[in-house]
Amino acid sequence: MPTSDRQFRALAENLPTLCWIAGPDGYIHWYNRRWYEYTGTSAAEMEGWGWQSVHHPEKLPDVLERWRASIASGQPFEMLFPLRGGDGVYRPFLTRVSPSRDADGAITAWFGVNTDLTDQMNAEQALRDSEAKFRTLAQAIPNHVWTALPDGQLDWFNDQVYQYSGAAPGELDGQSWAAIVHPDDVAAIANGWAASLASGASYQAEFRLRRADGLYRWHVSRAVPIRDADGRITRWIGTNTDIEDQKSTAEALAHLNDTLEHRVESRTAELLQAQETLRQSQRMESLGKLTGGVAHDFNNLLQVISGNLQLLLRDIAxxxxxERRVHNAMAGVTRGAKLASQLLSFGRRQPLAPRVVNIGRFIRETDDMLRRALGDEIEIETVVAGGLWNTQIDPGNIENAILNLAINARDAMDGVGKLTIEAGNASLDDDYTRLNPDATPGQYVLLAITDTGCGIAPEIVDEVFEPFFTTKADGKGSGLGLSMVYGFVKQSGGHIKIYSEVGQGTTIKLYLPRTTESEDVVVPAVAGPVEGGSESILVVEDDAEVRETSVATLLDLGYRVLQAKDAQSALSVVESGSAIDLLFTDVVMPGPLRSPELARKARERLPGLVVLFTSGYTENAIVHGGRLDPGVDLLPKPYSREALAQKIRAVLAKRN
Known part of the structure; x- marks a missing residue:
């Protein structure tokens, strides 16, 4: 027997670990006493490959594969696996095996040691359980709870700290917690904390902490050291207790006049803030009404221009x-119509036609459109979470919103960078909505768009959704893109949030209300030749120029056309007995009889009649809660000859 073998055996017989020796081929021919004591086996049972009987059958194939690979390669073997004791219980062992070589480098034997990790793993689990219990208790306590490393670096806070401060998890770690301490208190706190760290004595101090709304409240902070068996500090555990009320009471008793003045100032500030919020709400409401009226007249004007240009185009074929000049003029009409639409959107006056949409599928279908719009230098990544909820949203408007945000991102990246579009489920709780009063608690589908652009300066980030605000050069943007997205999301019952860092990029998150309804099947419109017909159409329009243009277009399409200047006159035409297949009426008209009422009365008299509304601004006649009434067909102004022809045929098809 080689000397090294004898030495190993002499040493191994007295070790508390399981030891063994194998030949170059892995055939085990010797085990120490501890092996037989643990496994309850005999030498005859274990010799060779008999050790397999005490291995867990589920782990054995992997052990054999690894062990044979080591034998073949001559490399040391190390693995964690369970071994069965004489009591039938499997315990975790860490096995390390090393080869012994002769002077020529040939393996002469393998020396193996199996170390029982049960106590170590139990201790680690106990530590984890203890830590979990501490965290559970700390989360249940209404006070702030925090921990620090032996050097004083804070490394954990309970949720109450984050809820109070409005900071995100991790933002207060290390020395960053000083950011929420009143500037006048920082120096004294730092000196006191340094003294406790040096002496190992408990810590106590009073200071002011900033709340999420910017107000400071007095707290008393206490911390005690946790020591190991050798007396070394392994951790500090601290609490912050709100003593603002006690401080206020003490100050009130000592300085009654100052306290009263402070209360008056605080109350005045609250009233001023409430008044400012009310004024802002009233301003947006007034602005919405103004934009609605402007959009109505502007769209009527654009309809006259557009309709006549389209008729003229046929005359100058x-x-x-x-033709080129007419097309240029039509392009101007299109830009004007887009501007009017943006005005209505940020004023939350859009007639939305929501459908149940799966946003994940929706953004995948817009991928080609985005790539064409952004160019090859922008990398686009789409991330859609599994189990994504549905949302009820206007498909056309959400597509415009995504395109608007993507183009803004492209400009912020100067045409080169990465755009990430993410969709997932989100829940906004009371804590979040308390810090974001414009949000409503509930479940949402989250659509996040992130760029790697220049970012937005903190002093203007709150202004980016304001109408006509833009950071682009003159002539590069109307300043209505983001405000249009904001208005559309709010009108849809959602919430929008922006996060940005200069030089790092921007993320805009759209929270769209969840619906439990099944996704609507949308059949894409099939483009085809413009078709007219021979049916009889009653056109009701108070604007003479718009009416004349609409009638001329319908006649050019082959329809028989009757016309009326208001709803009352139109009802007289209906009651005259004239054959009418379709009522084409403006929504907003003067007179006591409103368009929806005209439609109802006309259908009573002509049961087969179908109705198509048109308007530059619907007010609340056929739109409620920002959405078109069920069963209503609307053709927004200004419309093209092609759009009118296709819509007329689609509405007439409903009679069948």
């Missing part, structure tokens, strides 16, 4: 120069 073949004259390339004239």
């Amino acid at each position: 073949g004259n390339a120069k004239a």
Whole structure:
């Protein structure tokens, strides 16, 4: 027997670990006493490959594979696996095996040691359980609870600290907690904390902590050291207790006049803030009404221009120069219509037609459109969470919102960078909505758009949703893009939040209300030739120029056309007995009889009649809660000849 083997055996017989020796081929020919004591086996049972009987059958194939690979490669073997004791219980062992080589490098034997990790793993689990109990208790305590490392670096806070301060998890770690301490108190706190760290004595101090709304409240902080068996400090555990009320009472007794003055000032500030909030709400309401009225007249004007240009285009067919000028004018009409739509959107006056949509599928379907709009230098990544909820949203408007945000991101990245679009489920709780009063608690589908652009300066980040505010150069933007997205999301019952850091990029999160309804199946419109018909259409429009243009367009499409200047006149035409297949009426008209009432009365007299509304601004006649009434067909102004023709045929098809 080689000397090294004898030495190993002599040493191994007295070790508390399980030891063994194998030949170059892995055939085990010797075990120490501790092995037989633990496994309750005999040498005859264990010799060779008999050790397999005390291995867990589920782990054995992996052990064999690893052990044979080591034998083949000559490399040391190390693995954690369970071994069965004589009592039938499997315990975790860490096995390390090393080869012994001769002078030529050939393996002469393998020396193995199995170390029982049961106590170690139990101790680690006990530590984890203890830590979990501490965390559970600390989360249940209404006070602030925190822990620090032996050097004084704070490394954990309970949820009450984050809820109070409004900070995100991790933001207060290390020395960053000083950011929420009143500036006048920082120096004294730091000196006291340093003294406790040096002496190991308990810590106590009173100071002011900033709340999420910016107000400071007095707290008393206490911390005690936790020591190990050798007396070394392993951790500090601290609490902060709100003593603002006690402080206020003491100050009130000592300085009654100052306290009264402070209360008056505080109450005045609250009233001023409430008045400012009310004024802002009233301003937005007034602005919404103003934009609605402007959009109505503007869209009527655009309809006259657009309709006549389209009719003129047919008259000048073949004259390339004239056609080019008309097309240029039509492009201006399109831009004007977009501006009017943006005005209505930020004023929350859009007639939304929501559908049940799966946002994940929706953004995947817009991928090609975004890539064409952003160019090859923008990398687009789409991340959709599993089990995504549905939302009820206007598909056209959410597509415009995504495109608007993507184009803004492209400009912020100067045409080169990465755009990430993420969709997932989110719940806004009372804690969040308390810090964001414009949000409503509930479940939402979260759509987040992140760029790697220049970011937005902190002093203007709160202004980016204001109408006509823009950071772009003159002539590069109307300042209505983000405000349009904001208005659409709010009108849809959602919430919008922006996060930005200069030089790092921007994330805009859209929270869209969840619905439990099944996704609507949307059949895409099939583009085809413009078709007219021979049916009879009653056109009701108070604006003479708009009416004349609409009638001319319908006649050009082959329809028989009747016309009326208001709802009362239109009802007279209906009652005259004239054959009418479709009522094409403006929504907003003068007179005592409103368009929805005209539609109802006309259907009573002509049961087969179908109705198509048109408007530049619907007010609340056929839109309630920001959404088109069920069963209502609307063609927004200004509309093209093609759009009118297709909508007329679609509405007439409903008679069948």
